[in-house]
Amino acid sequence: MSALHYRTCNLCEAMCGLEIEHEAGKVVQVRGDGKDPFSKGYLCPKGARIGDIYSDPNRLRRPLRRRGSDFEEITWDSAFEHIQDRLEDIRARHGNDAVAMYYGNPSVHNLGTLMWVRGMRLALATKNLYTATSVDQLPHHVAAYYMFGDPLRLPVPDINRCDFLILMGANPWVSNGSLMSAAGVQDRLQAIGERGSWVVIDPRRTETAKHASEHLAIIPGTDAYFLLALLRTILASGARLARLADHSKGLAELRQLTEPWTPARAAALTGIDAATIERLATTLLQNRRAAIFGRMGLSTHPQGGLCQWLLLAINAITGHLDSEGGMMFPSPAIEIARDRPGKRRHNRWQSRVRGYAEFNGELPVATLADEILTPGRGQVRALISSCGNPALSTPDAGRLQKALASLDFMVSIDIYLNETSRHADIILPPATGLEVDHYDLAFHSLAISNHVKYSSALFAPQEGQLFDYQIYGQLARRLSKRASLKHRAELALLARTTPKRLVQLGLAAGAYGKLARPGRLRAGLSWQRVVDSIHGIDLGPLRPRLPDVLVTRDKKVDLAPQIFVAAVAALDDHGPSLPPLLGPGEFRLIGRRDLRSNNSWMHNSSKLMAGKERCTIQLHPLDADALGAREGQVLRVRSKVGAITLPLERSEDLARGVACIPHGFGHDQAGCDLDVARAHPGANVNELTDAMAVDPVTGNAAFSGQVISIELA
Helix, strand or coil: CCEEEEEECCCCCCCCEEEEEEECCEEEEEEECCCCCCCCCCCCHHHHCHHHHHHCCCCCCCCEEEECCEEEECCHHHHHHHHHHHHHHHHHHHCHHHEEEEECHHHHHCHHHHHHHHHHHHHHCCCCEEEHHHHCCHHHHHHHHHHHCCCCCCCEECCCCCCEEEEECCCHHHHCCCCCECCCHHHHHHHHHHHCEEEEECCECCCCHHHCCEEECCCCCCHHHHHHHHHHHHHHHCCCCHHHHHHEECHHHHHHHHCCCCHHHHHHHHCCCHHHHHHHHHHHHHCCCEEEEECHHHHCCCCHHHHHHHHHHHHHHCCCECCCCCEECCCCCCCCCCCCCCCCCEEEEECCCCCCEEECCECCHHHHHHHHHCCCCCCCCEEEEECCCHHHHCCCHHHHHHHHHHCCEEEEECCCCCCCHHHCCEEECCCCHHHCCECCCCHHHHECCEEECCECCCCCCCCCCCCHHHHHHHHHHHCHHHCCHHHHHHHHHHHCCCHHHHHHHHHHHCCCCHHHCCCCCCCCCCHHHHHHCCCCEEEECCCCCCCCCCCCCCCCEECCCHHHHHHHHHHHHCCCCCCCCCCCCEEEEEEECCCCCECCECCCCCCCCCCCCCCCEEECHHHHHHHCCCCCCEEEEECCCCEEEEEEEECCCECCCEEEEECCCCCCCCCCCCHHHHHCCCCCHHHCCCCCCECCCCCCECCCCCEEEEEEC
């Protein structure tokens, strides 16, 4: 007889509640949980197939060790001993920095990994740490650090009460909200249109733009110029800092900095006319509940850091930062942003080859291949890759593949033999998904309303499987000899606890917990209440939190941090002009994603990969005609670093001169064990992207706007 299990989906940021019908250790059906106070029954295609990961015949459940060109199963003890011997030898001969670590996007979706990966960082004591952050949202964190004092202090749009919203380079209709956890975001956006209006600014008429009140096509890579002109126009009308007037600084410098950026100047650069810029500025000022928000498309181009700072500055000076219907700071049950005032987080060291600045302990992954392939003192000779697929997700992927193949030793913590882990000497697969307890430590801090939910595991792991935190704990213990005494003490404490226990302590000490209310031990959000509330608990709408959440030295929002002021001055010094003229057959590249996948995740689910080909190159029909290309015809796409072939999809949603290719594909590599993905390989767009193209302020990869050439294959 079947039974029901309720949990939060951990496949993307949306935190949708699932109702899972199961019987005899198998998933029968997955539905949206109509009693979940956050998602209210919404379910996307990924969540409906969460059982596919659990039952995937290609999923690894035992450690593997390389034997020539193949792998064999070994015991956990043998795997840990071999890793310890090899890494300790490499560190003894070449130093701590000879071992690098990379962890990918899935890390933040798994409670044990997210909480225990710090132990690995402490044990390795290496300066060579890389993550998926620097091919995604790093500009958000840098802007938050310089404006609010903490890289994790990220405001989100209060879309439940917003009356006017501008979205730039964001496609929540497909992403379900990114750095804006918003299950059922489609209904919430449509409600804004019923109350007021919302505008999408993007080179492509995205799935989101098709439902918006207005779509404006901007030239890829020119968003910073648009935002500078928008900011100048607003300042000329009179800033409205409201209650932030006493808690901010830098307004005068902001006025002086933006003075040269007239709407007319920006119009010539961006393709958005001056009258439209002025109209949007007026609308932002006139609406009491309004916000402007930008995501992936803004972060992944050469002015990504500038864009994210400018967005926050615009929200602040229009009175929409930390106000109802604007950009607000969530109040999670467990607070992860608790930095010390004035703590330095940027440029404490630099990468060896290109001199890129560290941020928050990590270096830009765009330079990882340099650090592996360039000989000399400090060369990376070993890599631990956790929950990631950088062979598909990082720029100039062809060069990184060569770098991975050249390593002396590599460890992958992953449940698949994929395009990255195929290079490993040891693969360690943790229990995952439906086998683990889950709490969204990161995404509750990015949610559009406050709620709390803890999900217990549905299935027990098979005998002999280890949880992620047990794997990291074993590795950290074995590799901690070179860690400092302070860090070894922290590792010892971590070894004596579990993720569940840390969540218990975090809830008790959080804003709603009993420890937050001295003398009232019966009050607050108890652990038992959270566990018993299988659908989750609504903790109310977002509420103003400034200046309490600021951790700047002077407890003020810095509207004009010097790092961004200098970057704007550099734009003037370099004399920005129209984007480079495109030659015959040349286009500016942008990316896209699909609701049925998250990066390269879920490409091994037959149900999610069914239907028409998704890995296509989209071109405007007139551009396709100029190439003499028909629908479905295979095109050869080239850049300065590589070439790929893929079929054409003619689309009037694209601006002229723009080419759109999804990321996460390229499953045709030898040595992978992904049956479904190999049947739908697609092409790896990152064999085209240039790793030398980065945002100079943050080091984030600048994928958007890179120039490619296209010809008939």
